[in-house]
Amino acid sequence: MALFVVVLVLLCECFRLSEEKLYITFRTQTCGPPRGEICVEIRKCPFFDDLLDRSPIPRPRSVINIIRAHHCDFQGNVPFVCCNRTAPIYAPPPTLAPLPYTHPAYSSPEQEFTQRTQTKRTTRATKRRSRTTAQPFYDSYSDVSETLLSHANFRMLPQDTCGPISTNARITNGRLTDLNEFPWMALIAYKSVSDDSDEDVVFKCAGTLITDRFVLTAAHCILDTTIRGVRLGEYDLDSAKDCNPDSGYCAPPPQDFAIENIHVHPEYDDTGLRHDIALIKLTMSANINFANVQPICLPTSDTNLNGKNVIVSGWGVTENGLKSPVLRKASIPVVSLPDCRKTYQRFPPITSSQICAGGTGAVDSCAGDSGGPLKFIGQVDDTPRFIQYGIVSYGPKYCGTHGKPGIYTNVFKYMEWILDHPVH
Numbered sequence: 001m002a003l004f005v006v007v008l009v010l011l012c013e014c015f016r017l018s019e020e021k022l023y024i025t026f027r028t029q030t031c032g033p034p035r036g037e038i039c040v041e042i043r044k045c046p047f048f049d050d051l052l053d054r055s056p057i058p059r060p061r062s063v064i065n066i067i068r069a070h071h072c073d074f075q076g077n078v079p080f081v082c083c084n085r086t087a088p089i090y091a092p093p094p095t096l097a098p099l100p101y102t103h104p105a106y107s108s109p110e111q112e113f114t115q116r117t118q119t120k121r122t123t124r125a126t127k128r129r130s131r132t133t134a135q136p137f138y139d140s141y142s143d144v145s146e147t148l149l150s151h152a153n154f155r156m157l158p159q160d161t162c163g164p165i166s167t168n169a170r171i172t173n174g175r176l177t178d179l180n181e182f183p184w185m186a187l188i189a190y191k192s193v194s195d196d197s198d199e200d201v202v203f204k205c206a207g208t209l210i211t212d213r214f215v216l217t218a219a220h221c222i223l224d225t226t227i228r229g230v231r232l233g234e235y236d237l238d239s240a241k242d243c244n245p246d247s248g249y250c251a252p253p254p255q256d257f258a259i260e261n262i263h264v265h266p267e268y269d270d271t272g273l274r275h276d277i278a279l280i281k282l283t284m285s286a287n288i289n290f291a292n293v294q295p296i297c298l299p300t301s302d303t304n305l306n307g308k309n310v311i312v313s314g315w316g317v318t319e320n321g322l323k324s325p326v327l328r329k330a331s332i333p334v335v336s337l338p339d340c341r342k343t344y345q346r347f348p349p350i351t352s353s354q355i356c357a358g359g360t361g362a363v364d365s366c367a368g369d370s371g372g373p374l375k376f377i378g379q380v381d382d383t384p385r386f387i388q389y390g391i392v393s394y395g396p397k398y399c400g401t402h403g404k405p406g407i408y409t410n411v412f413k414y415m416e417w418i419l420d421h422p423v424h
Contacts, residue, residue, distance in 0.1 A: 031072050031082040038083060039072035045083035047166070066165065066384045145415070148300055153419040158211060161288070163297035163385030165377065177327045179235055179244050179251050182313050182386075184209045184296035185327060187234055188217060188280075188371065189256075191226040201228050203237070206314045206372035208388055209295045212285040216298075216418070217371035218391050218409065219268040219278040230257045230280060233292040237315065238325040242292075251292040257282040263421055265414065274348065276393040276409045279421055296373065297380050297387045299412040305334040305389060310357055310376045312392065314369030332358040335405045343404055353413040355390045359405035374408045 031037045042048045048070075051063060073080035148154055166181045186209055189201040207217030207230065215230055233254040235242040243250035260283045265275040286293055313329040340356030341349060350356065357374060374390030390408030411418075 039080050040083045041075070042067070042079050042081050045081055047083065048081055069383070145301055148415055148419065151416065151419045153421075156211065157298060157419075158288075158295050159297065159380055162210075162295045163375075163380065163387060164294055165384055165386060176324075177235075177313060177329045179242060179249065180291040182327065182329070183233065183290075183292050183294035184386075184388075185232075185234070185313060185372070186215045186217070187231040187315070188215075188221055188227060189229045189231060190224055191228050193226070203231070203315070204370075206369035206392070207280065208373045209286060209288075209293065210298055210388075210418075211295055212288050213282050214421070215280040215282065216373075216388070216391065216411070217278050217280060218276045218393055219264045220270060220273065220276055220393070221371040222262050222264065222278050222280065223270070227259065227262075229259055230282060231255070232257070232286050233290065234327070235292070236326045252290045255286055255293060257284065257286070259283065265417060271348075273394050273407070274351070275353070275414075277391055277411075277414050277417075279418065281421075296375065297378075297385045298415060298418070299378075299387050299389055300380075300415070302412050303376075303378065303389065305355070305376060306336045308334050308376065310334055310374050310389065311386075312357075312372065312374055314372040314392075316369050332406075335359065340405055340407075344407075350407065353410050354393070355408040355410050356405040357390070357408060358395070359401065359403055 031039045043052070048067065051066065067079065067081065070081040070083075071079060072082045162184075164183070166178065186207040187203040188205040188207055190204055192200040192202050204224075205217060205221035207215040207221070209232055210216050231254050233252065235251060241250055241253070260281045262281070263279040265277045267275040268277070269275065288294055309331045310333075311329055311331055313327060315324050315327060335356040335358070337350055337352065337354075337356065343356075343359070344350055355374065370392050372392045373388040374392065375386045375388050377384055378387040379385075380387070388411055390411060393407045393409050395406030396404040
């Protein structure tokens, strides 16, 4: 009887492995366009190398799901994964110290705080954390809020396609992003003050695509009466065509839209920058069938991010004090509200409707833009995806001022307000 059980277990295991290899064979055919992926050993893909080093053992389900979703081959017991070919393929060193944290500067109601364009270079921090002690940059949703689940418009959110994770989404600070890495990024266009025509525009704020018709941003960004439109799918503002010179892949052209209407939160207070959130409705639906234009996921539960490293991205000011033409990204730590309130004692009290992040050291770039996203990898229907938890609101005059985190609007606290507007 015992022998029968052993044989049965072995047969089941072989069948499971056979099913896995059939799945892997299918996945092998998916490496390639539109993201220019190739099949490489898992430890030679920077994204997965970081993922394995940052995750505990036994591996959480969220990590396993990410790896399964990108399986392409096995050689012996070594799994291979689809990896963005624009990422460097390398043999991983034993340790890797992350770059110093960065955090963006934003517009603010007090003179001490200012817009990003006035940000100046700061000194690089010398203290670095060991890779082996780094926190994992993934999380799992808790139960979906019953209030949101019962909302008539909840199912209009693109939960099955939002927040795709690029295999090249390595968490580095102040670095250029890769083509199509954050396809939900939006640029808000304003009439150029240096030109009398309506044709010339400047981009001064960012936002995120949350459905094919709506862009989420900060309220203080859209009060400017010169606002003209929204651009989606942009990467390099100085390039007519966004291409990767190594792979030869070129992204589809950006999509420009006029604005049908704007919804500002009714309790927005520009004195204290509370309820700093707004929705922009486009005049027509964005084409989200392209790799460079995809919506981001929105939070469905009140996740505690204290102490976790989250990601900001934008065309913010660089270490040279100049605005970057290419989309950048950075990893910053979330600061608890009690600690944050000590920093902003002269301001209206920081509330649970806000998130504090950054301010732990000097930086080598200011990656975020006003109205842009603060995001984190979480689970949506058991699939790892990027979720937007915050909107860039305001912060210190100088990027990376030690002890002065940036302030973000807590998106989850406004989910009912967002859903109250037909988001499709």
